[in-house]
Amino acid sequence: MLYHFVGIKGSGMSALAQILFDMGETVQGSDIEKEFFTEIALRDKGIKILPFNKENIQPGMKVIAGNAFSDDHEEIVAAHELGLEVVRYHDFLGQFMNEFISIAVTGSHGKTSTTGLLSHVMNGAKKTSFLIGDGTGMGLPNSEYFAFEACEYRRHFLSYTPDYAIITNIDFDHPDYFASMSDVFNAFQEMSRKVKKGIVACGDDENLKDLNALVPTYYYGFNEDNKVIAKNVESSELGTSFDVYIDGEFYERFTTPMFGNHQVLNALAVITICYLEKLDIILIKDALQTFGGVKRRFxxxxxxxxxxxxxxxxxxxxxxxxxxxxxxxxxxxxxxxxxxxxxxxxxxxxxxxxxxxxxxxxxxxxxxxxxxxxxxxxxxxxxxxxxxxxxxxxxxxxxxxxxxxxxxxxxxxxxxxxxxxxxxxxxxxx
CATH class of the missing domain: 3.90.190.20 (Mur ligase, C-terminal domain)
Structure with missing residues (x-):
């Protein structure tokens, strides 16, 4: 199967193209000729990037269309004329994740950093394919897990039915689409109903406390009423160290090379997923210490x-x-x-x-x-x-x-x- 990506330089599209390429598929794509940082990894892997042109569309292709492009885009029109299957990015991703134990990372802020951390830490213990919103993606053969960033914009994350979801926070953003804070909350509420095993949510976020999910919700944070709590936080030249307590009992002390309370919260979310999946705590602890960050995040x-x-x-x-x-x-x-x-x-x-x-x-x-x-x-x-x-x-x-x-x-x-x-x-x- 030859996959053609309409808008391959988009951060999610670039990452997905890399995943399919890593899994042995034939991949190419098209986009505007302006240079984007997301295309570096594509070119490094030898994935062909073409200027937009309806002639790019050939019989036998499966077309994945970026969400930024309407149905009247010349390549999408050409694909329909040839009777090709055209799938929107979020719909394809929704189908793809069913092959794995999937973890969606969503929230108004911190999605990319948390997805990057999650994929890095989980790979320290189990093979984990991943899609990160900074344009990074990797499809590892025989992966058991799939960690991916799930964006709330235009409610695209409603296409997904993950096993787990990390929700970092709920805040008013994308004022060009969401009408109000309650509109944003309702989108996350609807998304939570699509999760199959459990939700890992920041209990320090006042909006997340109102979430009414159909699966168990495991809250993390600094506040004492959370299931997973960070205590004794200390900063040094090595980063930030903190004790983790689960259900009131000491679990382990961890160190992340990152700085700031939000980075501790991101780490807590990842540690909670690993705890729920019973991954080796020593491997998780070691992997957390070697995280180098994601593109365009500090x-x-x-x-x-x-x-x-x-x-x-x-x-x-x-x-x-x-x-x-x-x-x-x-x-x-x-x-x-x-x-x-x-x-x-x-x-x-x-x-x-x-x-x-x-x-x-x-x-x-x-x-x-x-x-x-x-x-x-x-x-x-x-x-x-x-x-x-x-x-x-x-x-x-x-x-x-x-x-x-x-x-x-x-x-x-x-x-x-x-x-x-x-x-x-x-x-x-x-």
Whole structure:
């Protein structure tokens, strides 16, 4: 079978293409010719990437269509004309996972980091194939488990019936689709009814406490009323260490090389899944210590005396968590935030929240809002956000030299658009 991916550079699509390729299938795909970080792994594996063209569609193919592309896309139209099977990404993934013991990782924030951690730790004990929202995917032969990121946007996760689900939190996001916080909650509530064995949920999240699932719910967190609790949390140069108690009894002390309370919560979720599946605790403990992170989630590099961080944070809650991690890891350095808001609708909905989340930084630089001209209605500009943050400055590719003034500090480039172009321009300065 030859699989053709319409929109293969999408993060989920790229990961799924890699999984099928690893499992011995013939895979190719098409997309726009703009360069995306997700295509690096595809090219490394020799997966063919073509420009969009209806001539790409040939008899005998199975077409997997990315969710960003409508039914009138030229390749999808051509596939239907040839009588080919066309399956949407989320529908294909929903069918695929039934071959494994599957663990869906969902939530408004932290999905990618938790999925990456889960797949890494579980592979320390059992073969686990995985699909991560940073464009990473791997299909391991004879895998017993499948860990995957399940996105709530447009309720796509309702296509899945996993054995387990990790739910990290419920927060209002995607204001272009969800009408209200209750609309978001209802989507997660409906998703919870599709889980077959158990739900692992953050009990410290007030919204998750209202979840009414049909399977057992195992709550984790710092609060004493959770089933799985982290205590005696300590940070050091090695990362963060903490004791885990399950049902009030000491289980084990773990160390993660990550920093911040949200990283401890992610680890608790993973440990809980491993506990439920009775995986070897020593192997799990060792694997947790060697986790190197995922793409675009606090990805660091040294630049002269500075630390440059690339991070996907594009919601106020995520920005707060990223700045907390930076302050805990680098308590003696100034933290500089370079932020690009993602879409005009999200910026309008969270304008004051963005300002409040960025204020803990020692200095804030703002880039123009990333979004289509079609969406840019009204008079909203980046200056509306700048006016809410004391001493915030604007920055472009032409003015990145302003960052040189912070010669011994941490500079975090945050956003879900093309914020990397600002970091790249800065690194390329003579």
């Amino acid at each position: 990805a660091e590099k040294k630049h002269q005396n500075q630390i440059l961080v690339d991070d996907y944070a594009h919601h106020p809650t995520e920005i707060k968590a990223t700045l907390e991690s930076a302050n805990k890891k680098y308590p003696t350095r100034k933290i500089v935030a370079v932020f690009q808001p993602h879409t005009f609708s999200r910026t309008q909905a969270f304008l004051q929240d963005f300002a409040d989340s960025l204020k803990p930084a020692d200095k804030v630089f703002l880039c123009d809002i990333f979004g289509s001209a079609r969406e840019a209605s009204g008079e909203l500009t980046i200056k509306d956000l700048q006016n809410l943050i004391p001493n915030a400055s604007l920055i472009t590719e032409e003015t990145v030299a302003d960052l040189k003034a912070f010669e011994n500090d941490v500079i975090i480039f945050m956003g879900a658009g093309d914020i990397q172009k600002i970091q790249k321009a800065y690194e390329n300065l003579k």
